[in-house]
Amino acid sequence: MTDPAFLDAIIKILFVCVIITAAYIITTRNLISLVRVYALQSLTLAGIALALYGIGGSMVLFAIACVTFISKVLIIPYFVANIQERIRIKRDIEFHFLNPTGSLFISLALMLLTYISLSRIIPDIPSRGNLFFFGAVIGLSLMLMGMMVTFSRKKAMTKVLGYLTMENGVLLFGLFATELPFIIEFLIIIDLIILVLLTMILAVGIDSTLEEYHNRLHRFYLLEGKEDIP
């Protein structure tokens, strides 16, 4: 197959992509591009999984890449974008206590912190090379950044994307730290989809007034009182 050193370099480039997407998710106020960036980030993850498979990983990595692509690049972004279009919120300008610049600095600090604490812990585990260590660090920091988004934004919609970013971070960490059985990864994806579905439906409620909410639920056929609809 392809030259491992080449794939190694590719993975490094993809790492940079992940960090850039994370920075974008932290700072942007435009909800629509947020979803697109999330899809891009997931695509990068799928790419990383594929490259790892190319280096000589097991079939599991290939399967993970496929599942990630289908669920996180196609289904979830499509669904979120769909709901967004119906709610008609384009921008999330409410930041709880962090403005974008501040959050960027904090995320830098978080990455450093993860690096230091992981390098303390990891020596106990037999080292599997530099690349894997970096992967783990970036995965964990991505997760922490996602958490920051979840807690620093007000709109439920943005919170969901923060959560999804966190989950991406966990996936990245899992890819590099160890090899989880595929069934577990698969179940997590299902769990994620249910969670996104539910929170989105609730988000429709929280990001609008209650009366509108009920009308919307009827419009989505989510409530069963269909007789109200002409």
Next chain:
Amino acid sequence: MILVAFALCAGLALVLIALCRTHRQMNTVVVAQGLIYTATAGYIFVGEPLPFTSFLIGKNFFFIDHLGLYEVLITVLLFTLAAVYARGYVENLLTSGELEKGSLRLFYAAWCLLHLVIILAFFSDNLALFWIFAEMTTIISAMLVAILSARENIDAAIKYIFIASTAMLFSFVGLIFLFEISRSTLGEGTLNWTVLMQHASAFPTGVMTAAFALIFIGFAAKSGIFPFHTWLPAAHAKAPSAVSALLSGVLLNVGIYGIIRAYALVHQTGALSVAAPMIAFFGVLSIAIAVISMLPEKNLKKLIAFSSIENMGIILVGLALATPLALFWVLFHIMAHSLTKASLFFSAGILHRQYKSPLSGDAIDDIRDVFRLQPLAAWGIIIGGLAIIGMPPFPIFFSKWFILLSLGMQSLWVLACVLVLLFIAAASIGFFVIRTFSRVSPPGELTNPVPYLTPATMKFPIVILLVIIFIIGLMFPAGGIVFINQIVTELRF
């Protein structure tokens, strides 16, 4: 085979609920499901030698041991009683327009799924599988919280989902650590608790500490431990009372169960010297925060919810002691707390129906003339309150007594702090009861002349639970002691 039976029964119940037309039919289905589950759990209790791993499906994924069965027995009992209670309660929610008719089917479907998922969680051998089921319980129960068509409910549910799920992701990272530990120690990675238990003593200390700390974050959030407790009062107070009883009596146990499983692993390694003080610290802090919030609380359901946080704190403190005696009483406390708390929420539900404020869910309940209007609920709160603060004939007295006694053997200072805090907790419940229940409207001026006719189905679960805790407190059967002792042995304490 047994798990297939559980799953099939839930599937059948779902189909029946989809076919049902009236509320009574749906409720009957859920009650029947509860009864069947109780019977099955009883059969496992009586008929099967434990631990029990040979299944048709997923030999490596599921197993039944004493701890799992113990939690399941509590779960099925509470679910059945709550289903009976919901018959009257949800009926009233419908007539008062708080629950829409269209959401009814969703409500019962979620109920029946939640029951299944919790049981599967308790019977999971694989920790990652347990994690997934625990996460599912969050989602489904949040659905049950959000089902009432009020904005505060959606708020509470969203808060619940986000806090619990984000924290649970940390748990998952912890599990990944654990997997890597087992892979580097055993050669082949596994997350099966039984396998991990056999080899835990060989695990390296440093990584094990990190793994436990991360796992603890997630399950602590699930069981409402400080600093992740903020979702709990909102969700418990806003949910329909039948659901609040389940949230407090069963779902908090899911988190504690996860902590106990992970703690049993840590207990065999050198990481215990870090893990035990850590959970003791968070336990005491939870008690403190809960107690401070209880004192000025004027909303009954919130008060009871904070008391749940306090009890989870006590359980953590007991776990941190890591002696067989303390663990025995921790397990006893889990059961006693679940039963007592469920009865309290049932009584609070009746009062809530009687005195619900038409303006907003956040308003203080205007409780007055309580003994004339709702004598049973009032006595339910008083007796339940006495039980939860740990008055002698009730079971919580014994568990608190022995946990504190073991605590005193290790640190008198912590004991003194905890005792003061528990005293304040008892005082705040007493204060609330005396203040609100003694309110009587002046003669001739009856502001609330219509007593809410409490259906028998709502009274029955309260009476049953109170009788059960009274009997357990007076004479705990010898079989139960043997059973809990077996759990302690299986956890290798």
